[in-house]
Amino acid sequence: MKIPFLDVARQYTRLKREIDDAIEQVLSSGWFIGGERVNSFEQKFANYTGSDYCISCGSGTDALELILRGWNIGPADEVIVPDFTWISDAEAVTTVGGKAIFVDVLPGELTIDPEKVKEAITPRTKAVIAVHLYGLPCRMDEIMAIADRYNIKVIEDCAQAPGGTYKGRKVGTLGHAAAFSFYPTKNLGAYGDGGAITTNDTALAEKVRLLANHGQPRRDTHLIEGRNSRLDVIQAAILDVKLKYLDQWNLIRTRTAGKYSDALRNTNIKPPVVTGPRSHVYHMYVVQLSKRDVFQQYLLDAGISTAIHYPKALHQLEAYGHLGLSDDMFPVSSNAAISVLSLPVFPELTDEEIEYVVRTLASVVSNML
Ligand SMILES: Cc1ncc(COP(=O)(O)O)c(C=O)c1O
Structure with a gap:
């Protein structure tokens, strides 16, 4: 018997009718960026995680970067990152001009070691990225206690863990902000790139929403310089179908x-x-x-x-x-x-x-x- 490591086409075959209908509706609407379908998916994903806000964006890597920028983390700042993870966690820090400080992970579970986080904190430390590696939530109580004590932010990297829980709460609500990836192979995967930020921090939510769309709260108004990092309507419609499952x-x-x-x-x-x-x-x-x-x-x-x-x-x-x-x-x-x-x-x-x-x-x- 031949068993593939992963076959994302099998899922599409099962959901073909629903997905094809959703895509067809978007194509016929002629509306491909922003608008009602994207807002509706964001609302559903915020409800799913139990967060006040969900802001969709172009990828999980962008989500991490936008959160850091949203808190003005940049040059001269340090962000603690687990040494065993996907490169995006470090890349996002470097992209905003900060320094990624690698720390070791816990034996067995391979998530960031809270003791090592504590040891790595300096006056320049602004945040720690807690990666729920492989789908296993990090030891969040310990990480949040350290963050409170040293007044640093905690970003959850939930790319691999949507739906995972810690003490009954879903990942994406456990730190100060969280990054999700909808890369096609993820537990909740789009048919292209996509990502989202969840948070209860109102100021951060407003800022990342601006940053992800050229600093525009509305057409022809640019309050700040941002960038283009958006979940397109086709991906939002696909994710809307899949979130139910x-x-x-x-x-x-x-x-x-x-x-x-x-x-x-x-x-x-x-x-x-x-x-x-x-x-x-x-x-x-x-x-x-x-x-x-x-x-x-x-x-x-x-x-x-x-x-x-x-x-x-x-x-x-x-x-x-x-x-x-x-x-x-x-x-x-x-x-x-x-x-x-x-x-x-x-x-x-x-x-x-x-x-x-x-x-x-x-x-x-x-x-x-
Ligand atoms: C742990 C982790 N963080 C971040 C990312 C980045 O997500 P994306 O590929 O959507 O940029 C991924 C996915 O590849 C990931 O596995």
């Missing part, structure tokens, strides 16, 4: 994850760690093991495609070579880069495919390790 899809991901974790119990392949009052939405189902490459090949030989998120920690990327950071400064993330492996967990996997993965995992455990 997000909880159901996350539940299916969680069930599949539970089956995989059962198959790995008592082995030296470590399943994802979920402790404390949080729900993981398994954007990725990521195991950790020392013989990662052997295991990946074994699965591939059995027809199961996997992926590595991420083969390099931020400090190991060429882009940050000039910072002169070494692996011993980030032992957990350096080890993660050589030990993580993502298994297929998308909601459209069939029961037969899931059972096949489970059986294969069981046989790997007895044969390979």
